[in-house]
Amino acid sequence: MTDITAARPxxxxxLKSLRQTAIFKSALVQPWTYTTGAVLLAVVAGALLASxxxxxxxxxxLTFWGAWGWELVGGDxxxxxxxxxTAPGFNNPALNFFTDPATMIDVGLxxxxxxxxxxxxxFKVKNVKSNRQIAGAILGGLLMGFGARxxxxxxxxxxxxxxxxxxxxxxxxxxxxxxxxxxxSKLLVMYFxxxxxxxxxxxxxxxxxxxxxxxxxPGGIKRIQRTHVExxxxxxxxxxxxxxxxxxxxxxxxxxxxxKSLMLAIFWAFGIAFGFILQRARFCFTAAxxxxxxxxxxxxxxxxxxALAISTVLFTALQASVLxxxxxxxxxxxxxxxxxxxxxxxxxxxxMFGIGAVISGGCASGTLMRVGExxxxxxxxxxxxxxxxxxxxxxxxxWKDLLMVDMTSKYFLPQLVGGFIPGVVLQFALLFGxxxxxDWWSKRQTQA
Numbered sequence: 001m002t003d004i005t006a007a008r009p010x011x012x013x014x015l016k017s018l019r020q021t022a023i024f025k026s027a028l029v030q031p032w033t034y035t036t037g038a039v040l041l042a043v044v045a046g047a048l049l050a051s052x053x054x055x056x057x058x059x060x061x062l063t064f065w066g067a068w069g070w071e072l073v074g075g076d077x078x079x080x081x082x083x084x085x086t087a088p089g090f091n092n093p094a095l096n097f098f099t100d101p102a103t104m105i106d107v108g109l110x111x112x113x114x115x116x117x118x119x120x121x122x123f124k125v126k127n128v129k130s131n132r133q134i135a136g137a138i139l140g141g142l143l144m145g146f147g148a149r150x151x152x153x154x155x156x157x158x159x160x161x162x163x164x165x166x167x168x169x170x171x172x173x174x175x176x177x178x179x180x181x182x183x184x185s186k187l188l189v190m191y192f193x194x195x196x197x198x199x200x201x202x203x204x205x206x207x208x209x210x211x212x213x214x215x216x217x218p219g220g221i222k223r224i225q226r227t228h229v230e231x232x233x234x235x236x237x238x239x240x241x242x243x244x245x246x247x248x249x250x251x252x253x254x255x256x257x258x259x260k261s262l263m264l265a266i267f268w269a270f271g272i273a274f275g276f277i278l279q280r281a282r283f284c285f286t287a288a289x290x291x292x293x294x295x296x297x298x299x300x301x302x303x304x305x306x307a308l309a310i311s312t313v314l315f316t317a318l319q320a321s322v323l324x325x326x327x328x329x330x331x332x333x334x335x336x337x338x339x340x341x342x343x344x345x346x347x348x349x350x351x352m353f354g355i356g357a358v359i360s361g362g363c364a365s366g367t368l369m370r371v372g373e374x375x376x377x378x379x380x381x382x383x384x385x386x387x388x389x390x391x392x393x394x395x396x397x398x399w400k401d402l403l404m405v406d407m408t409s410k411y412f413l414p415q416l417v418g419g420f421i422p423g424v425v426l427q428f429a430l431l432f433g434x435x436x437x438x439d440w441w442s443k444r445q446t447q448a
Contacts, residue, residue: 019121019238028280029120034303037281042307044277045161046314048270052263054101055165055337056274057157058109058364059148059389061102062382064090066145066390068097082149082396085407101267104255106368108271111248113372115272116279118241125374133361133377136192140184140360141367141381143352145388147180150399151349152339154364155285155357158350160304164311165336166319166427168411169346176347180354181289188359189294248272278369285363289354298442305435309428316424323420332420333412340410345403360384 018024045056067077067090077083083090097103117123128134148154151173153162159177162170248268256265277283288300319332340346357363360381362370367385370378392399399405414423 028116029122032277032281034281034283034300035306037277037283038303038307039310040277040281041160041274041283042164042310042314044270044273045311046318049161049315049336050318052101052266055157055161056105056270057102057153057161057337058106058368059145059154059157059385060087061100061106062145062364062386063087063149063389063393064100064103065097066386066388067393069386070390077390077393080394080396082393085396085400086152099261099264101263104264104267105271105274108248108268109275109278109365109368110372111244112272112275112277113279113369114275115241115245115248116276117373118237118244121235121237123237123374125376127376128380132192134380136188136359136361137377137380138384140356140358141384141386142388142391143356144360144364144367144381145356145385145390146392147349147352147354147356147388148364149349149389149392149396150345150403151176151353152346153337154353156363156365157337158339159285160307160311161337162339163308163431164315165333165338166312166316166413166423167336167338167341168413168416169339169341170337171413171430172341172346173350176350177354177357178289180351180356181286181358182293182354183351184355184358185290185293187355188290192359274365275369275372278365279373284366284369286357286361286366290358292438292441296442296444298438301438302435305431305438309431312424312427312431316427320420329412329414329420333410333415338410338412340405340407342403342405342409345399345405348403356388 048054048056067080067083070077078091089095114123128137144154148157151158152169153159153173155177158170158173163174164170252265252268255261255268283303284300285304288304291297292301315336319335322332322335323329353363357366360367360377361375362378362381364385367378367381371382412423413426414420417423417426
């Protein structure tokens with residue numbers, strides 16, 4: 001009689017044993033802590049800025065995708081005034097989907113999240129459960145895309161990269177994206193999902209840290225606790241994940257060795273890293289904005305503030321190096337992302353973005369991450385996001401004048417308070433105040 005066990009390839013036994021180890025489970029199966037995600041995202045974003053001189057952004061590429069889509073059906077986005085005024089690189093004849101560094105980050109993010117999910121054997125297509133979810137995805141995507149153009153940024157470019165740059169624009173964006181999320185949370189409950197509740201029951205680890213699920217009755221929104229539980233393993237997904245990872249490495253090599261583009265290879269690798277970290281830590285900016293309104297939880301909100309503080313340390317070190325070498329504040333201001341800030345376009349755009357992120361179930365980075373995880377709702381939201389961005393770009397001549405956009409109104413906190421050191425002190429004081437506010441809010445909700 002043949003011994004089937006003995007005939008099993010040694011590699012299969014090794015992989016099975018590897019997947020049972022505590023190290024493997026803690027690194028690739030169980031969710032990382034929010035703090036771990038915050039630290040890693042901040043460090044990787046700082047490394048991106050230090051190595052390339054560019055901040056992590058998401059929505060500019062999505063606007064390009066929408067414009068290229070319009071070009072495919074016979075339109076001429078290269079004639080749009082928006083790109084001539086704000087993104088002249090779009091009209092570079094050599095620029096396309098496969099040569100755009102920002103696109104490489106966004107696509108890499110999707111695949112980084114996919115690889116993370118496959119290695120954990122947790123990939124599953126999550127279908128939409130109602131027409132209201134579809135409506136939320138479309139409307140939310142359009143609002144985010146259009147709002148990102150009005151405000152010159154999103155939760156990544158304007159918030160996660162803008163605030164650590166000590167940009168006044170970043171701080172104004174932060175305030176109004178939260179206000180938008182508050183309204184979006186109310187709209188979500190009233191029209192798209194149902195009342196909020198907290199579930200303390202253990203759930204499979206395939207579920208994201210912040211789960212929005214439709215329900216026929218009140219109680220449709222549930223902030224699921226991060227309880228470690230075991231689930232039946234899908235043994236085919238891990239090797240598929242390894243195969244996909246190898247393909248991504250080959251693509252990185254192709255950019256470097258064949259296309260002779262070190263920058264494309266770097267942006268591709270950083271995108272994969274961002275997607276992997278976001279998925280492993282279930283680091284969701286939408287949940288950070290939505291949860292305080294719906295469930296009172298602020299753990300993820302405080303983790304975002306920690307990430308902003310760490311990024312500030314890294315960004316200001318780069319800015320300070322310019323000053324130490326004899327540079328001016330204006331030169332230091334160019335390290336990071338300081339966008340034009342206005343009394344109308346920044347608040348309105350950020351407010352629209354906050355509403356859209358909540359009702360669609362994902363912000364800019366969250367939408368891309370959940371596309372990789374298999375969320376059909378985000379598969380619908382992503383093209384709507386691109387269309388919204390394109391609409392914002394093509395209507396630029398209208399809202400530029402209507403909202404009194406001044407492209408020179410770029411303000412850096414140290415410029416406003418009379419020096420680099422006072423600016424840094426103010427920056428950390430504001431971040432600490434935000435953390436105290438979030439902590440007070442969670443305790444207030446618990447006591448209530």
